[in-house]
Amino acid sequence: MGKIAPANPLEMLAYNLSLLIEDGQIVYVGTGLPMVGAMLAHQTHAKNITMVFESGGQDPTRGCDMPWSVGDPFTFRKAPMTMEMANSFGQCALGYVDIAFQGGAQIDMYGNVNTNVIGSYDNPKAILPGSGGGNDIGSLTEKSVLVGLQTPDRFPERVDFLTTPGYLDGGDSREKAGLLGGPIAVVTQVGVYDFEPVTKRMRIKALNPGMTVEIAQACTGFELLVPDKIEMVEPPPDEVLHILRTIVDPRGVFTKMPGT
Amino acid sequence: MSQKYSNPDHLKRLVDYKDAREYHLKKDRRKRDKRMPLSEAIAEFVWDGDIFAESGFSYVRTPIQAYFEVVRQQKKNLTGIGSPMSNTSYFIARDCMTGIHLSYVGVEMRGNDKNFARMIKNKNAEVYSIWSHGSMAQGFKAAQLGAPCIASKQLLGTDMIKKNPYVKVINNPVGDEDDPVCMIPALFPDVCIIHVQQADRYGNAVIYGPAVNDIALAAASRKVIITAERIVPEMTIRDQGNACIPFWYVDAVVELPYGAYPGCCPGHYYWHREWWEWLIRIGTATHENMLEFTDRWIFNTKDPYDFIEKLGGLRTIDKARRLVEAAEGRSDDTAISFHYDEVIPKWD
Numbered sequence: 001m002g003k004i005a006p007a008n009p010l011e012m013l014a015y016n017l018s019l020l021i022e023d024g025q026i027v028y029v030g031t032g033l034p035m036v037g038a039m040l041a042h043q044t045h046a047k048n049i050t051m052v053f054e055s056g057g058q059d060p061t062r063g064c065d066m067p068w069s070v071g072d073p074f075t076f077r078k079a080p081m082t083m084e085m086a087n088s089f090g091q092c093a094l095g096y097v098d099i100a101f102q103g104g105a106q107i108d109m110y111g112n113v114n115t116n117v118i119g120s121y122d123n124p125k126a127i128l129p130g131s132g133g134g135n136d137i138g139s140l141t142e143k144s145v146l147v148g149l150q151t152p153d154r155f156p157e158r159v160d161f162l163t164t165p166g167y168l169d170g171g172d173s174r175e176k177a178g179l180l181g182g183p184i185a186v187v188t189q190v191g192v193y194d195f196e197p198v199t200k201r202m203r204i205k206a207l208n209p210g211m212t213v214e215i216a217q218a219c220t221g222f223e224l225l226v227p228d229k230i231e232m233v234e235p236p237p238d239e240v241l242h243i244l245r246t247i248v249d250p251r252g253v254f255t256k257m258p259g260t
Numbered sequence: 261m262s263q264k265y266s267n268p269d270h271l272k273r274l275v276d277y278k279d280a281r282e283y284h285l286k287k288d289r290r291k292r293d294k295r296m297p298l299s300e301a302i303a304e305f306v307w308d309g310d311i312f313a314e315s316g317f318s319y320v321r322t323p324i325q326a327y328f329e330v331v332r333q334q335k336k337n338l339t340g341i342g343s344p345m346s347n348t349s350y351f352i353a354r355d356c357m358t359g360i361h362l363s364y365v366g367v368e369m370r371g372n373d374k375n376f377a378r379m380i381k382n383k384n385a386e387v388y389s390i391w392s393h394g395s396m397a398q399g400f401k402a403a404q405l406g407a408p409c410i411a412s413k414q415l416l417g418t419d420m421i422k423k424n425p426y427v428k429v430i431n432n433p434v435g436d437e438d439d440p441v442c443m444i445p446a447l448f449p450d451v452c453i454i455h456v457q458q459a460d461r462y463g464n465a466v467i468y469g470p471a472v473n474d475i476a477l478a479a480a481s482r483k484v485i486i487t488a489e490r491i492v493p494e495m496t497i498r499d500q501g502n503a504c505i506p507f508w509y510v511d512a513v514v515e516l517p518y519g520a521y522p523g524c525c526p527g528h529y530y531w532h533r534e535w536w537e538w539l540i541r542i543g544t545a546t547h548e549n550m551l552e553f554t555d556r557w558i559f560n561t562k563d564p565y566d567f568i569e570k571l572g573g574l575r576t577i578d579k580a581r582r583l584v585e586a587a588e589g590r591s592d593d594t595a596i597s598f599h600y601d602e603v604i605p606k607w608d
Contacts, residue, residue, distance in 0.1 A: 005351075056471065064593040068598075069320070069531075075470075077587060078589045081468060082471070084335075084397075086473070086476070093413055116390065129365055130365060130390070132343075133393040135414060136392050136394030139413055139414045162417070165416065178429075188523040232447070251497065
């Protein structure tokens with residue numbers, strides 16, 4: 001293997017997602033970058049993970065391409081069985097799903113997600129598709145991971161409309177509301193965030209190569225918590241990048257930078 | 261024989277289990293040949309003002325060609341429901357649907373549906389209630405179970421609860437400690453069209469691949485139309501023993517090969533991704549585009565064969581067959597490419 005180009009921001013994002021997956025886990029997967037992260041984990045350090053999908057696909061075998069939708073035939077390729085939607089989400093509440101990923105138009109300081117409306121509900125600036133399975137996954141799964149491109153608009157202090165619960169108003173408010181599990185991380189092009197254990201506020205955990213606390217804060221609409229020690233993410237090893245580019249997403253459908 | 265609903269208020273009828281039961285009790289449940297042409301099935305069983313449930317998963321085994329016939333027949337004042345409900349947009353644009361119970365209207369990574377956003381913003385259709393996929397799925401499942409409601413851990417702590425008059429958060433009434441639950445009523449659509457791979461003439465239906473909410477929807481809905489890729493002898497289904505919808509739920513059976521196209525029908529054809537990109541990126545961009553798009557693909561086509569001819573004919577549908585066989589691992593997929601040229605929107 002000769003010298004290869006360093007990871008672009010989308011590849012870094014997929015790589016950071018893959019690192020959150022541990023071998024042996026059951027992973028609830030959506031399309032796009034979460035899928036790339038899960039497949040990269042499967043091809044590298046987590047060969048024994050099982051992927052499940054909201055449309056009902058369970059434990060598909062790997063095919064010649066990736067699912068283009070969470071209902072794509074690749075999600076139930078040679079699957080031993082499929083599940084009805086209600087049952088597939090039920091697994092998250094039952095404690096059979098370890099980790100799930102989801103995106104959103106807005107993510108706030110407590111990890112609440114908005115996929116309904118931007119602006120006021122009665123006079124909205126933008127109307128978004130709605131919850132889909134986001135609320136279900138975020139309400140029930142033991143560990144959920146939020147994925148998004150980080151800008152001050154997309155990371156406001158409070159979401160305009162609360163579709164998927166993070167830690168609600170912080171502290172123990174999520175638990176008091178009767179919700180299960182909760183978000184453990186937010187992964188963006190800047191780095192990885194976690195939630196401070198007492199206040200449940202978003203906190204910098206690790207920054208991608210070239211990123212700084214100032215950049216992270218400039219991309220955020222609220223005050224990030226900054227711990228004494230911040231990890232720097234090591235760039236992915238060449239072997240991992242090679243697998244990402246040749247096996248996981250060879251045509252760069254999800255990890256090629258737009259306009260390149 | 262069509263009969264009236266005892267509850268004329270569709271917002272209340274959605275959760276009126278007694279009304280659904282009354283309706284089911286009066287249905288003709290004789291085992292009889294229910295085959296009829298699509299146009300007749302839609303004309304007879306989809307009524308103006310119905311609560312209309314979307315089935316399948318957006319573009320997977322969704323009876324899109326039957327939906328096009330609903331639009332062609334210009335049914336009025338429908339209320340949309342379903343999880344997901346990605347086909348809602350063109351019903352609203354063509355004045356068939358005036359309200360929805362929202363879970364999700366979009367095409368995932370293909371992008372947001374601008375027509376839907378515009379139509380809701382301009383109040384062309386009202387959002388009566390807001391749901392997640394799973395909570396709505398639990399409502400349909402409760403109906404199938406014969407339970408008036410179900411206690412859920414979904415929707416708690418959200419703003420959706422404030423915009424959903426049907427659900428209620430209470431303390432778990434059968435628990436002995438603090439344990440908030442969201443009570444979700446059983447949901448009973450008036451009519452649901454379901455596309456399946458196999459059905460017999462009586463309506464026993466077989467689904468291959470994810471059933472999504474369709475088994476529950478078939479039980480919950482007052483009226484059920486089955487469209488099928490293949491009509492098979494009853495004994496074929498008896499031999500397989502794998503029907504998931506029994507004939508007595510079903511009002512009409514329509515033989516409709518390619519009935520889920522341009523979506524995917526597992527076992528038969530892959531979805532036409534470019535068509536969906538045209539719809540989302542170009543068709544939904546302006547109201548004029550949406551009318552032009554739906555004129556072209558709905559009003560100016562008369563059936564699935566006509567639609568496929570317009571989309572490239574035999575080459576197109578045979579490629580769709582090869583792609584689904586490769587995706588499902590039923591052919592040697594090493595020489596199959598899923599590459600396609602992304603549609604660049606002209607008016608974005």
